Amino acid sequence: MTTLTINGKTLEVHAAPDTPLLWVLRDHLGMSGTKFGCGAGLCGACTVHLEGTPVRSCRIPLAAAQGARITTIEGIAADRVGAAVQAAWDRIDVPQCGYCQSGQVMAATALLARNPKPTDADIDAALVGNICRCGTYARIRAAIHGAAKSLEA
Amino acid sequence: MNAIVKASRRDFLKGSAALGGGLIVGFYLPPSGIAADLKPVAANAWVRISPDNQVTLVCHRNEMGQDVYTSLALLVAEELNVDVNKVAIEQAPVDPVYINSLLGAQITGGSTSIRDAWVKLREAGATARVLLTSAAAQRWSVPPAECVAANGYVSHAGGRRASYGELAGAAAQLPAPQNVALKKPAEFTLIGKQRHRLDSAVKARGQAQYGLDVSMPGMVYASLEQCPVPGGKVAAVDGARAKALPGVLAVVDIGEGVAVVADHYWTAKTAREALVITWDYGPGSTLDTVQIRATLREGAHRDGAIVRQAGDAAAALKSAARTVSAEYHSQLLAHATLEPMNCLALVSERGCDIWTSTQFPQGAQGVAAARSGAPAAQTRIWPQFIGGGFGRRLDVDFIGQAAAIAAAVPGKPVKLIWTREDDTRHDFYRPASFHTLAGGLDAQGKLVAFDYKMVSSSITNRMFPGVVKNDLDPFMTEGSANLAYEVPNAMQRVVIQEYGLRSGYWRSVSHALNAFAIESFFDELAHAAGRDAIAFRLELLGKLPRQQAVLERAAAESGWGKPLPAGTALGVAMMESYETHQALVARVSKSGKRLRLERLVYVVDPGVAVHPDQIVAQIQSGAVTGLINTLRSKITVRDGRIEQSNFDDFPLLRITQMPRIDVIVMQGGDKPGGIGEVGVPLTAPAVANAVFALTGKRVRSLPLADAGVEFV
Numbered sequence: 001m002t003t004l005t006i007n008g009k010t011l012e013v014h015a016a017p018d019t020p021l022l023w024v025l026r027d028h029l030g031m032s033g034t035k036f037g038c039g040a041g042l043c044g045a046c047t048v049h050l051e052g053t054p055v056r057s058c059r060i061p062l063a064a065a066q067g068a069r070i071t072t073i074e075g076i077a078a079d080r081v082g083a084a085v086q087a088a089w090d091r092i093d094v095p096q097c098g099y100c101q102s103g104q105v106m107a108a109t110a111l112l113a114r115n116p117k118p119t120d121a122d123i124d125a126a127l128v129g130n131i132c133r134c135g136t137y138a139r140i141r142a143a144i145h146g147a148a149k150s151l152e153a
Numbered sequence: 154m155n156a157i158v159k160a161s162r163r164d165f166l167k168g169s170a171a172l173g174g175g176l177i178v179g180f181y182l183p184p185s186g187i188a189a190d191l192k193p194v195a196a197n198a199w200v201r202i203s204p205d206n207q208v209t210l211v212c213h214r215n216e217m218g219q220d221v222y223t224s225l226a227l228l229v230a231e232e233l234n235v236d237v238n239k240v241a242i243e244q245a246p247v248d249p250v251y252i253n254s255l256l257g258a259q260i261t262g263g264s265t266s267i268r269d270a271w272v273k274l275r276e277a278g279a280t281a282r283v284l285l286t287s288a289a290a291q292r293w294s295v296p297p298a299e300c301v302a303a304n305g306y307v308s309h310a311g312g313r314r315a316s317y318g319e320l321a322g323a324a325a326q327l328p329a330p331q332n333v334a335l336k337k338p339a340e341f342t343l344i345g346k347q348r349h350r351l352d353s354a355v356k357a358r359g360q361a362q363y364g365l366d367v368s369m370p371g372m373v374y375a376s377l378e379q380c381p382v383p384g385g386k387v388a389a390v391d392g393a394r395a396k397a398l399p400g401v402l403a404v405v406d407i408g409e410g411v412a413v414v415a416d417h418y419w420t421a422k423t424a425r426e427a428l429v430i431t432w433d434y435g436p437g438s439t440l441d442t443v444q445i446r447a448t449l450r451e452g453a454h455r456d457g458a459i460v461r462q463a464g465d466a467a468a469a470l471k472s473a474a475r476t477v478s479a480e481y482h483s484q485l486l487a488h489a490t491l492e493p494m495n496c497l498a499l500v501s502e503r504g505c506d507i508w509t510s511t512q513f514p515q516g517a518q519g520v521a522a523a524r525s526g527a528p529a530a531q532t533r534i535w536p537q538f539i540g541g542g543f544g545r546r547l548d549v550d551f552i553g554q555a556a557a558i559a560a561a562v563p564g565k566p567v568k569l570i571w572t573r574e575d576d577t578r579h580d581f582y583r584p585a586s587f588h589t590l591a592g593g594l595d596a597q598g599k600l601v602a603f604d605y606k607m608v609s610s611s612i613t614n615r616m617f618p619g620v621v622k623n624d625l626d627p628f629m630t631e632g633s634a635n636l637a638y639e640v641p642n643a644m645q646r647v648v649i650q651e652y653g654l655r656s657g658y659w660r661s662v663s664h665a666l667n668a669f670a671i672e673s674f675f676d677e678l679a680h681a682a683g684r685d686a687i688a689f690r691l692e693l694l695g696k697l698p699r700q701q702a703v704l705e706r707a708a709a710e711s712g713w714g715k716p717l718p719a720g721t722a723l724g725v726a727m728m729e730s731y732e733t734h735q736a737l738v739a740r741v742s743k744s745g746k747r748l749r750l751e752r753l754v755y756v757v758d759p760g761v762a763v764h765p766d767q768i769v770a771q772i773q774s775g776a777v778t779g780l781i782n783t784l785r786s787k788i789t790v791r792d793g794r795i796e797q798s799n800f801d802d803f804p805l806l807r808i809t810q811m812p813r814i815d816v817i818v819m820q821g822g823d824k825p826g827g828i829g830e831v832g833v834p835l836t837a838p839a840v841a842n843a844v845f846a847l848t849g850k851r852v853r854s855l856p857l858a859d860a861g862v863e864f865v
């Protein structure tokens with residue numbers, strides 16, 4: 001039995017301690033917003049926040065997540081920055097197939113939380129680990145700038 | 154592709170009339186809701202209106218990013234006179250009425266969705282509008298001509314008003330009108346004007362449901378070890394150790410591999426490592442990349458089939474003042490959709506139910522029935538959002554596998570999930586190709602002769618063999634059969650040459666193969682003639698004013714012919730594909746030992762732009778797919794095994810490598826052309842031509858990195 005704190009809620013999970021957090025979220029807790037792309041830390045589709053820092057949940061064993069504050073795409077709208085990012089994503093029509101976008105939104109939210117006015121170079125550095133096979137990168141940049149602007153007010 | 158079955162106009166109209174209390178399920182089909190009643194949605198048309206005035210499009214094409222949800226909804230909403238942003242989307246089941254008239258099957262592919270739907274769905278909307286108006290007129294005992302249908306309501310000058318939803322039941326009882334009039338383009342209020350996707354919000358919130366996300370009570374998971382040599386089979390398996398692990402429910406030999414079924418995915422995946430399998434590798438176990446290239450080159454000695462012929466190319470080449478010849482080669486590629494192959498299958502006394510991301514629901518139904526043993530009539534497909542298709546999900550191998558595994562554990566919903574490594578190593582690969590080209594110039598530097606041969610594997614022979622006639626596979630001649638240039642003496646051939654590895658349709662299919670060879674070679678010809686690459690092309694486009702227009706516009710927008718900063722060069726390419734004309738200018742610069750791709754300027758003319766902002770998005774997306782083909786990605790084979798496995802050795806474009814991409818949309822026609830694949834084929838020739846202009850190095854083989862041309 002492992003205790004996790006996800007999106008402000010405390011949850012109990014029965015799973016082998018080496019089970020990656022990604023599969024705990026998806027299969028044990030039914031939270032399918034976090035996606036599986038590579039299982040090897042190479043694509044960013046599985047990005048969640050651990051204590052506010054973006055991490056690849058496919059590389060975090062359940063045992064390592066115990067006790068930490070975890071935020072997923074399902075909970076990010078409760079955060080002012082996360083909500084602004086999602087609104088910008090919708091307004092600018094960033095997603096195509098959409099499969100990478102949970103991870104992109106989580107990476108973008110973490111970036112804006114620590115850097116409210118990122119440059120294109122800052123964005124590139126923060127999102128280089130998040131592959132979009134559909135090639136929505138131009139709109140991802142635009143939406144991050146858009147979200148930054150909407151948060152200035 | 155010839156039509157296998159044609160949706161008859163009668164069926165279509167009957168279907169359109171099936172209004173009334175339809176099932177409204179919003180953006181996706183929650184399987185938990187369906188589980189109570191597994192009966193498929195009995196719709197054979199596109200428009201549903203519920204009593205609460207909710208309009209639903211039963212979307213017969215699958216959404217994989219290309220925007221069919223909104224673009225198709227626009228066609229219906231335009232004629233039905235409703236707010237497209239309030240239209241709900243329901244994914245269509247398998248039904249003959251949904252067959253794609255351009256492809257002959259219920260397929261999402263070939264950049265055909267809008268072209269096929271352009272009249273059909275506007276008629277569906279208009280038919281519904283006429284029926285609703287008639288129902289209102291009857292209710293109020295007034296002439297229909299005095300009733301106006303707008304914004305979801307029918308109203309009459311006398312002040313009466315009823316919502317579409319209130320009228321839907323009565324409308325469904327009326328006979329379908331014949332020959333409904335469609336709006337003229339000048340009357341459009343949505344087509345060409347909308348600027349929002351209906352699925353953006355759910356995707357930004359992680360709420361869109363892909364095949365991988367479908368969940369059912371009592372669901373179990375499968376991980377499948379497949380023969381490392383594609384095409385090989387299981388000879389023997391010892392599953393005792395895997396079976397003994399906690400959580401493992403079954404070990405199932407399905408022929409091409411062995412599946413471990415377990416209570417959770419991670420249990421199944423880790424237990425899979427405990428399988429002891431002896432393989433029968435089959436004839437493919439000695440295959441390697443060098444051999445594939447040699448086989449293709451060998452194939453060039455065969456005549457193949459004639460694609461296009463004019464004058465006497467052989468004689469004209471002999472008498473030409475100057476001849477140029479070259480050989481080109483394209484590499485194998487994986488599709489690498491970000492959502493790995495997966496499928497949820499349930500085999501029960503009710504038959505077989507399949508929840509998956511697929512571009513080919515009809516094919517899914519066939520393979521699921523065959524491998525589960527359920528009758529086709531009791532095999533139901535529930536298509537989900539697709540996390541990347543690019544043609545990979547035209548193949549239904551993983552769906553058949555899930556059905557076969559589920560048949561071994563009847564009554565249990567089984568979700569098969571491939572790993573990324575499985576996905577890379579068990580793809581149907583974009584074919585490698587070999588091309589020979591020769592051109593003859595007269596004394597004035599004008600092209601008088603063109604000889605072309607393309608050698609590659611036929612995907613269509615594997616998937617739709619009836620479509621290949623006399624060695625002519627129409628999906629190998631794209632960009633050659635419709636070559637935009639008018640050359641007085643031309644001989645263009647295609648040779649089907651199999652090389653022992655399975656191949657699949659990859660976004661833009663042979664357009665990319667033919668365009669790289671032809672558009673690079675035309676650059677060589679222009680250079681040999683001492684002519685400007687755009688001027689040289691323009692003079693060969695006499696009969697295609699729209700093609701001339703996009704090329705001239707691309708020249709203007711990109712600063713072609715104007716002085717460039719030192720260490721910078723431009724390259725051009727152009728073609729017609731999917732009834733859309735386009736030109737692309739790429740700008741590259743030196744960045745130390747490497748090169749930098751600075752900008753791509755696309756000018757596209759699809760005739761009519763249905764959802765212009767999404768055309769821009771699709772061209773940018775196509776460019777990124779095209780750059781995967783161009784820069785460094787490749788699949789290689791050794792001892793019959795694919796050497797790549799994940800995104801470290803099969804790299805995809807990242808945000809740091811994304812050039813500025815400008816897309817200019819022109820509308821020079823009266824109906825829409827295809828868009829989803831248009832951005833792909835020209836990146837390789839345009840970038841390679843720019844590399845030549847900058848460095849003097851002519852690269853005739855992809856990816857460019859193999860020739861030492863590395864981009865930052």
Ligand code: FES
Pocket residue numbers: 035036037038039040041042043044045046047056057058059
């Ligand atoms: S799935 Fe975790 S980084 Fe790709």
Ligand code: FES
Pocket residue numbers: 095096097098099100101131132133134135136218491540541
């Ligand atoms: S939107 Fe498809 S992978 Fe990013």
